[in-house]
Amino acid sequence: MAITYFTQSKKEIAPIWVRYTDAYSDAKTRTPLYINKDRLQRGKIIKHKTNRALPTNQRNEIRDRNNALESLEVSMGDLTNLILDAVNELPQRTVIKSEWLKMIVNQTNSVYLKDHIQNWVNSKASLSENSINSIKVFQNFMEERFETDIFLTSIDIKYFDTFKSSLRENYSARTINLYVSYLVAVCLYAEDRGYKLNFNKSKIGKEKQSKAIKSYLTFDDLQKIIEVDFKDQVKVSKEKLEASRDWLVISCYTGMRASDIYKLTNLNIKKDYIVYKQKKTDSNDVYAPILKPVETILKKHGGFPPKNNKQDKETWGQRYQRHIKKVCELAGIDEMVDKKINNKVVKTEKYNTITTHIGRMSFATNFYGKISTTGIMSITGHSSEAQLLTYINKNREITDNTLKDRMNRLLEN
Numbered sequence: 001m002a003i004t005y006f007t008q009s010k011k012e013i014a015p016i017w018v019r020y021t022d023a024y025s026d027a028k029t030r031t032p033l034y035i036n037k038d039r040l041q042r043g044k045i046i047k048h049k050t051n052r053a054l055p056t057n058q059r060n061e062i063r064d065r066n067n068a069l070e071s072l073e074v075s076m077g078d079l080t081n082l083i084l085d086a087v088n089e090l091p092q093r094t095v096i097k098s099e100w101l102k103m104i105v106n107q108t109n110s111v112y113l114k115d116h117i118q119n120w121v122n123s124k125a126s127l128s129e130n131s132i133n134s135i136k137v138f139q140n141f142m143e144e145r146f147e148t149d150i151f152l153t154s155i156d157i158k159y160f161d162t163f164k165s166s167l168r169e170n171y172s173a174r175t176i177n178l179y180v181s182y183l184v185a186v187c188l189y190a191e192d193r194g195y196k197l198n199f200n201k202s203k204i205g206k207e208k209q210s211k212a213i214k215s216y217l218t219f220d221d222l223q224k225i226i227e228v229d230f231k232d233q234v235k236v237s238k239e240k241l242e243a244s245r246d247w248l249v250i251s252c253y254t255g256m257r258a259s260d261i262y263k264l265t266n267l268n269i270k271k272d273y274i275v276y277k278q279k280k281t282d283s284n285d286v287y288a289p290i291l292k293p294v295e296t297i298l299k300k301h302g303g304f305p306p307k308n309n310k311q312d313k314e315t316w317g318q319r320y321q322r323h324i325k326k327v328c329e330l331a332g333i334d335e336m337v338d339k340k341i342n343n344k345v346v347k348t349e350k351y352n353t354i355t356t357h358i359g360r361m362s363f364a365t366n367f368y369g370k371i372s373t374t375g376i377m378s379i380t381g382h383s384s385e386a387q388l389l390t391y392i393n394k395n396r397e398i399t400d401n402t403l404k405d406r407m408n409r410l411l412e413n
Contacts, residue, residue, distance in 0.1 A: 001087070003080050004043040005031075012036060016076070016194070018105060020083060025096035029105050033075055033194035045073050068192035075194055079105065113155070114148035116190045123189065130383060138182045144259055144317075152190055155183075156198045164207055168340065170357055172390070173207040180204065214392070215353035216362040221333050222252055226293065228331040236326060239306075244323035246297045246305040251359025252366075254288035255379045258317050258356035266303040278381050288379055317356055325354045365392045 001022035007014040014037040019028040039046050047066045050059055086104045087096065121139055124132060142148055146163070160180065167176045184201060191197050217225070225245060230238040247261055256264075260276055268276045273287045274294075290298065297305065307316070328351035335350045364380050373385050382388040 003083055005040065005076055006043060007035065007037040007040055009037065012038075015196075016040065018079065018083070018101070020087075020096055020101055022096070024093055027096045027098040027101040029098050029102040031079060031105050032196065033072060033079075034191075034196055035069075035072060035194060039069060045069050045076075064192075071193040112149045113152060113186075114143065116152060116195075117142060117148065117186050119193075120186045120189045133383070134178075135182065138179055140259075141179065142183075152187065152195050153198045155187060157200070157203050160199065160204050168207075170355060174390075176207040180207070214361060215337060215339075215350060215358065216365040216392075217252055217328075217333070217354075217358060218362075219366055221328075221331075221350075222249060222293070222362070224331040224333065225249060225327060228327065230330065233330075236323065241323060241327055241330075243305040243307060244320060245327045246301070247307065247320070248324045248327060248359065250294050250297060250305075252362040253291045253294050255360045255363035255376075256288065257360055258320060261307070261320075262316060264304055269298065269303065286379055286381070321354075321356050324356075324358070325351055328354050361392065364388065368392055 001020070004019045004021075006017050006019065008017060009015060013034055016031045016033040016035055017028055018031050019026075021027075035045070047069055048062045050062045050066075052059075054062075083101070083104055087094075090096075117139055121135055124135055127135075145166075160183075163183065164176055164180060167179065171179075184204065187197055187199075188201070226249060228245065230241045230245075233241060250256065251258070251261060254274055256274075256276075257278070260278060264274070264276060268274055269290075272290050274290060275285050275287055277285055307320075329349070333349075333351045333354075336347050337350045337353060338345050339348045339353050340346075360380060364376055364382075367376055368388075373388065377383075377385070377388055380388065380391075382391060
C-alpha cells in the first residue's frame with residue numbers, strides 16, 4: 001500500500017490531494033490543507049534555501065516560512081497515520097473507494113477555533129510577560145463570551161462584523177481593534193499551516209475611536225441595593241434575588257469579575273481577605289480586603305451567598321446579569337444615563353446599563369483618589385495607571401488635581 005500527496009490546481013496556493021493505493025484500490029480525495037504548489041514535489045515538501053549572506057530580515061522570513069512548512073509536514077504525517085489506522089480496521093482485501101477516503105480525511109478538518117487559538121498562544125511563549133498576559137486575556141475572553149467549537153471556515157466577514165458589534169456596548173474601540181487583530185492573527189497562523197480561510201483580511205475595517213460610556217454604581221446606589229426588599233417578587237424568587245444582590249455587593253466592594261465569582265468557594269475566605277486567582281489574567285493571587293458590607297453578607301450566610309453554578313458558566317453568567325439588573329430596578333437605580341448601542345447614544349434608566357462588569361468598574365471608580373492607585377491596581381489587575389484611568393474614564397488632569405489637593409492638605413497640617 002502507498003499514500004502519496006500532490007496538487008492539481010493551476011493556482012499558486014493549491015489544495016493538497018491525497019492518494020491511497022494498494023493491490024485492490026486506487027482512491028484519491030482533496031484534503032483541507034493548502035500549500036504553494038512549488039513547495040510540494042513528488043509528494044515531498046521542499047523547504048526554502050537560506051544563506052547567511054542574506055540580510056537578517058530575509059533570513060527570519062525564510063525561517064518562518066520553513067517553520068510553517070514543517071508544521072504542514074506534521075499535519076500530513078498525522079493524516080497518513082489516520083488513514084492507515086482506518087484501513088487496518090477494515091477486513092482484508094477491502095476495496096477502498098474515494099468516497100470512503102474522503103470521509104476519513106474530513107475528520108482532519110475537525111480542528112476547532114479554540115484549538116487554533118491554543119496553538120497560536122503556544123507559539124507566543126517567547127514574548128514579554130505583558131504581551132503574553134494580554135494574549136491570555138484574549139483567549140479567556142473568547143472562551144467565556146464566544147462559541148469556539150466552530151471550524152475555521154465558519155469565520156467570515158459577517159462573523160467579524162458580529163464579533164465587533166457584540167463588543168461595542170462594553171469595550172473601547174482600542175480593545176475591539178486589539179481583539180480583532182488577535183483573532184486575525186490566529187487565522188493567519190492556521191493558514192500558514194495549511195488551513196483555508198474564508199475571509200479577506202483587507203475587508204475587515206477598523207473600529208473608529210470614540211469615548212466609551214461606562215456606568216458604575218455609586219456608594220449611594222449600593223446602599224439602596226443593600227436595603228431593597230424583595231418580598232413582593234413573583235417571577236424570580238426572593239431567595240435568588242437576595243443571593244444575586246449579595247454577590248453584586250461583594251463584587252462592587254472587591255472588584256471581582258463574574259468569572260471569578262463563578263468559581264469562588266468558602267476556601268477562598270482567608271481571615272480578613274478573599275484570596276483568589278483572576279480567571280482573566282491568570283496572575284498571582286489577589287488579596288481583596290473584606291470590607292464591612294462584605295463582612296455583613298458573609299456573616300449572614302455563614303460564608304458566601306448561595307449560587308446555582310451547576311449550570312455552565314455562560315448560562316450562569318446570563319442569569320446572574322438578568323437578576324442584578326432586576327435588583328437595581330427594584331432598588332430604584334433609575335437615574336437617566338447615556339447608553340451606547342451600536343455606536344448610537346440613547347437615554348435610558350441606569351438599571352438598563354447594568355452588566356456583570358459593573359462590580360469591577362464600580363470598585364475602581366468609587367475608590368479611585370480615596371486609596372492608593374497601586375492598591376486599586378493590585379486588586380483590579382491593571383498593569384499601569386494609564387490603563388486604569390482609561391478603564392474608569394478619568395484622565396491625567398483629574399489625577400493631577402487629586403494630587404494637588406493632597407499636597408495642599410499636607411502643607412496645611
